[in-house]
Amino acid sequence: MEHDLIAALATPFASGALAVIRTSGDRCIESLALLTDRPDAIAAIPGGRIKRATVIDPDSGLAVDEVVIAVFRGPHSYTGEDVAEISCHGSVPGIRRILDILFRNGFRPADPGEFTQRAFLAGKIDLTRAEAVQEIVSSQTAVGHEMALRRLGGSIEATVRGITDDLVQIMARVAIQLDYPEEETGEIPIDPKTVAAARARLSALAGSYRTGRLYQEGVSVAIAGQTNAGKSSLFNAFLKEDRAIVSDIHGTTRDYISSRVDFRGIPVEIYDTAGLRETSETIEEEGIRRTRTVVRGTDVVVYLVDGTTGMTAEDDQILAELGWDGDGPTSTASRLIPVWNKIDVPGCKEPPPVSGGSPFSRVSATTMEGVDALVERIVAEIGPVQPERSGAPVIDSLRQKNLLERAVVALDDVATGLAAGMPVDAISVDLQEALHALGEIIGEVTSEDVLDAVFSGFCVGK
Numbered sequence: 001m002e003h004d005l006i007a008a009l010a011t012p013f014a015s016g017a018l019a020v021i022r023t024s025g026d027r028c029i030e031s032l033a034l035l036t037d038r039p040d041a042i043a044a045i046p047g048g049r050i051k052r053a054t055v056i057d058p059d060s061g062l063a064v065d066e067v068v069i070a071v072f073r074g075p076h077s078y079t080g081e082d083v084a085e086i087s088c089h090g091s092v093p094g095i096r097r098i099l100d101i102l103f104r105n106g107f108r109p110a111d112p113g114e115f116t117q118r119a120f121l122a123g124k125i126d127l128t129r130a131e132a133v134q135e136i137v138s139s140q141t142a143v144g145h146e147m148a149l150r151r152l153g154g155s156i157e158a159t160v161r162g163i164t165d166d167l168v169q170i171m172a173r174v175a176i177q178l179d180y181p182e183e184e185t186g187e188i189p190i191d192p193k194t195v196a197a198a199r200a201r202l203s204a205l206a207g208s209y210r211t212g213r214l215y216q217e218g219v220s221v222a223i224a225g226q227t228n229a230g231k232s233s234l235f236n237a238f239l240k241e242d243r244a245i246v247s248d249i250h251g252t253t254r255d256y257i258s259s260r261v262d263f264r265g266i267p268v269e270i271y272d273t274a275g276l277r278e279t280s281e282t283i284e285e286e287g288i289r290r291t292r293t294v295v296r297g298t299d300v301v302v303y304l305v306d307g308t309t310g311m312t313a314e315d316d317q318i319l320a321e322l323g324w325d326g327d328g329p330t331s332t333a334s335r336l337i338p339v340w341n342k343i344d345v346p347g348c349k350e351p352p353p354v355s356g357g358s359p360f361s362r363v364s365a366t367t368m369e370g371v372d373a374l375v376e377r378i379v380a381e382i383g384p385v386q387p388e389r390s391g392a393p394v395i396d397s398l399r400q401k402n403l404l405e406r407a408v409v410a411l412d413d414v415a416t417g418l419a420a421g422m423p424v425d426a427i428s429v430d431l432q433e434a435l436h437a438l439g440e441i442i443g444e445v446t447s448e449d450v451l452d453a454v455f456s457g458f459c460v461g462k
């Protein structure tokens with residue numbers, strides 16, 4: 001039932017100034033009009049226009065809410081069908097009552113992503129743009145948002161289509177040679193340079209997945225160190241907010257706490273942890289046990305040393321535990337950044353030289369000196385693989401990445417076949433495979449299962 005009437009709340013199910021209920025399907029405007037105080041006027045709204053109305057429950061005849069109805073007539077609508085969007089008051093019971101009236105009168109609840117799925121099926125957008133819709137919704141920083149917006153604008157589609165065109169042209173020449181073997185010129189109709197260029201572009205796009213994930217999903221960073229090193233102070237400095245309790249009492253932080261920060265466009269979950277020391281106090285001991293678990297699970301560990309006391313035997317021991325052998329991280333160590341804190345204090349010691357490994361960053365969590373440079377260092381440590389504003393398309397879909405890699409493997413086979421002087425018809429099978437993978441990326445060839453998998457991850461109402 002492709003064009004049946006669907007409805008869903010497109011805004012959060014919570015109280016707010018306004019809420020938007022979206023409906024789509026054949027005759028959806030007329031069906032909705034019957035649920036208002038002015039059915040004729042609403043049914044006649046031209047596409048791209050709005051009108052005020054009162055929603056009436058046809059069973060009780062009672063007015064339910066005063067709303068504004070925006071009408072888009074297919075094919076000039078998001079889904080390609082008739083679409084009506086109801087802006088109502090953002091009241092939870094009010095929203096529930098309007099949805100209830102719709103569902104009793106010919107509309108059914110939309111599945112997650114069903115509006116966008118209909119847009120895709122109507123040919124309004126390709127599959128990469130459809131995926132970008134959800135990627136925009138789930139973006140967490142301005143940079144992640146900008147990247148997703150470029151995908152919505154068709155950056156992935158354009159790249160994939162461009163490469164597809166090149167390969168199709170090769171296929172056409174292959175087909176001619178296969179159809180008219182008597183015109184055999186002895187020349188292979190496949191230019192290895194074109195194949196190599198296509199492979200390189202596809203491989204670069206597949207490689208951008210790591211960047212895409214980085215900006216969308218982000219990384220975790222733990223601040224660890226002995227008690228009173230200034231971990232909570234640094235945590236607050238990163239947050240630019242007085243979030244964690246800071247005191248000169250050793251063992252202030254017991255439970256680790258975490259918060260989201262934006263490091264140059266990368267969403268970072270940052271952890272302030274309990275100071276590591278020998279203790280016989282049960283609660284602190286548990287805090288330290290949890291700290292070790294957090295530190296093991298994070299992408300980057302910022303290890304803080306109190307510069308006024310300098311490196312202690314305990315620091316050496318903990319660093320060794322974290323995979324730091326005094327000359328820098330050993331090969332197995334997770335990404336560890338040693339940091340020397342309290343450089344604002346007169347008489348603060350100098351950090352020990354680190355031969356081979358990365359040196360201590362010098363900061364003052366109190367005056368903020370060196371904190372920006374530390375952020376830069378963390379960002380350099382975790383990425384980005386691609387400069388964030390290079391404008392090159394960046395993917396954020398595992399589905400797209402897998403298909404791009406499939407196309408790359410197929411083109412590798414083409415190159416191997418060419419080098420080995422294999423017959424053109426055998427090589428064309430691999431070319432066909434590459435084209436098939438590219439077709440799946442933009443959704444020209446898809447199965448029901450693939451579409452279900454893509455759209456089930458969407459929000460309802462999108």
Ligand SMILES: Nc1nc2c(ncn2[C@@H]2O[C@H](COP(=O)(O)OP(=O)(O)OP(=O)(O)O)[C@@H](O)[C@H]2O)c(=O)[nH]1
Pocket residue numbers: 225226227228229230231232233234245246247248249250251252253254273274275276341342343344345363364365366367
């Ligand atoms: N002068 C100066 N004092 C600092 C600096 N960073 C932290 N302190 C002080 O050092 C003391 C301990 O700071 P915290 O941030 O609570 O240290 P912590 O590592 O979280 O300590 P625990 O939670 O006990 O493990 C407090 O008195 C802070 O004001 C710094 O950069 N300069």
Ligand SMILES: [Mg+2]
Pocket residue numbers: 231232233244245246252253272273275
């Ligand atoms: Mg603390």
